[in-house]
Amino acid sequence: MxxxxxxxxxxxxxxxxxxxxxxxxxxxxxxxxxxxxxxxxxxxxxxxxxxxxxxxxxxxxxxxxxxxxxxxxxxxxxxxxxxxxxxxxxxxxxxxxxxxxxxxxxxxxxxxxxxxxxxxxxxxxxxxxxxxxxxxxxxxxxxxxxxxxxxxxxxxxxxxxxxxxxxxxxxxxxxxxxxxxxSREEGSDAGNRFPVTSWVADDPDPVDAGDWRLTVTGRVESERTYTLDDVPTGTSEDAVLDCTSGWYSGHEWRGVGVGALLDAADVDDAARWVQFRSVTGYRWSLPLEAARGALLATHVDGERLSHGHGFPLRLVAPGRRGFQWVKWVEEVRVTRRRELGEWLAIFVSGL
Structure with a gap:
């Protein structure tokens, strides 16, 4: 034939x-x-x-x-x-x-x-x-x-x-x-013992908990500032972190609901996006309603987050890939329009 x-x-x-x-x-x-x-x-x-x-x-x-x-x-x-x-x-x-x-x-x-x-x-x-x-x-x-x-x-x-x-x-x-x-499963339900990866070049020095502050700014009626001790940690959520490096890991995350932070700051009616900014300059935005369902985690499986996993705060965004789970969060910024520059920031922030 x-x-x-x-x-x-x-x-x-x-x-x-x-x-x-x-x-x-x-x-x-x-x-x-x-x-x-x-x-x-x-x-x-x-x-x-x-x-x-x-x-x-x-x-x-x-x-x-x-x-x-x-x-x-x-x-x-x-x-x-x-x-x-x-x-x-x-x-x-x-x-x-x-x-x-x-x-x-x-x-x-x-x-x-x-x-x-x-x-x-x-x-x-x-x-x-x-x-x-x-x-x-x-x-x-x-x-x-x-x-x-x-x-x-x-x-x-x-x-x-x-x-x-x-x-x-x-x-x-x-x-x-x-x-x-x-993606393959690695380190589920094992606290901080799952892979530590950073998107492109992000690799900051450990954050000083005493100096660190979380601010809620932008299109809000009342800007807020929190120390680490001020951040409530009563909200828990089971979510899978699915990394673009080819692995996934399921955990119980505990921290503060983003919706609660937004309510406390009284979001402006014109607000459409919520941007999460890292100490490195890395940042990513979620639509307002999606952000309300997200979590800023301080703990994973009952353990305080390690530096490699984003201490003191890491965004937990169920249904989104790992590079959108911003680590070392220091600012929640409410905006009317999405910042186009964040697409560049995710590639060069660590530099």
Whole structure:
């Protein structure tokens, strides 16, 4: 049987690779915000696009194998070969992660390596397309057949993604205990003994509890200032911290409800957002109603928060990813509009 008759046309393969990478990049970024079961489809789509790419990449490499022979390599072809190697490595590390693999790279791990390799693909691909771009119009001649083949590929990708869960369960791998976000469980119900991670560069010195103050400012009738002893700690909530580093951890958090702080300050009618600011300058905003349901935690599983986990106060925002759970909070600022600069602050605050 000649399997080549079932492969998409060369141009369709090229555009299929491009579409797969585009979906992988888009959904990969979107997974940073998938904190609720209703958004789990983003992770599923990311995985299905990965399976499609796994199927198409060998077809592409087989067709160009003669062009990348050592005696025919040029600078441009070497660059394209680098793209193929990086894409294959990103796929391999993703599959390895799904089936329970791990890798110790100091402060980083296998999941970080997968993300790093994946983020390297788009610039390499754009540089490759500069020399190898072809109009989609050249695909139309075999469009119907290619459409059917791609529908089959996507269906196969969905089936493979579904089956991997059963394989992981049968083999009882570390990959079997994954949340719908793809994260693995670490340190649940163990107090401060869960991973300490910081987004990008945040790494402040320990906060002096005597000097620290929490302020509630902005669109409020009465600004408030609290010492650590003034902060009430009577509100508890069970919530899962799901980190974009690839792990999740469930705990009982205790502290003060943000809604109580806002009520005490008497929020202005024009208020729409609540921003939580760290001693490092890191900050993140939640819509007013969502903020009212959040918690500023002083304790985790009955233990006072450690410095690494945000002492003296850490935002607990159920249903949101870990990078939004601001540590070392010193200000709650009520605003009418969201500050666009906070998107930059989360990347450079620690610097």
């Amino acid at each position: 000649d399997v080549r008759r079932y492969a998409p046309s060369p141009r369709a393969v090229d555009w299929g690779l491009f579409a797969s990478v585009a979906v992988l990049l888009t959904t990969g970024v979107a997974t940073m915000f998938t904190g609720t079961p209703s958004t789990a489809w983003v992770v599923d789509l990311h995985a299905i696009a990965g399976v499609v790419l796994v199927c198409l990449l060998p077809v592409k490499l087989w067709r160009v194998r003669r062009r990348v022979a050592p005696d025919r390599l040029t600078g441009r072809r070497l660059f394209s070969l680098l793209l193929a190697v990086d894409a294959a490595a990103a796929l391999a590390t993703g599959v390895w992660w799904i089936f329970g693999g791990s890798l110790d790279l100091g402060p980083w791990g296998l999941f970080h390596l997968h993300v790093g390799l994946g983020l390297l693909v788009p610039p390499l691909l754009l540089a490759h397309l500069r020399y190898r771009f072809h109009s989609p119009s050249s695909v139309t001649r075999r469009g119907r057949r290619d459409a059917i083949r791609y529908a089959g590929l996507v269906t196969a990708g969905a089936l493979v993604w579904r089956l991997q869960g059963q394989v992981n369960d049968a083999l009882d791998t570390a990959g079997a205990d994954r949340r719908y976000t793809g």
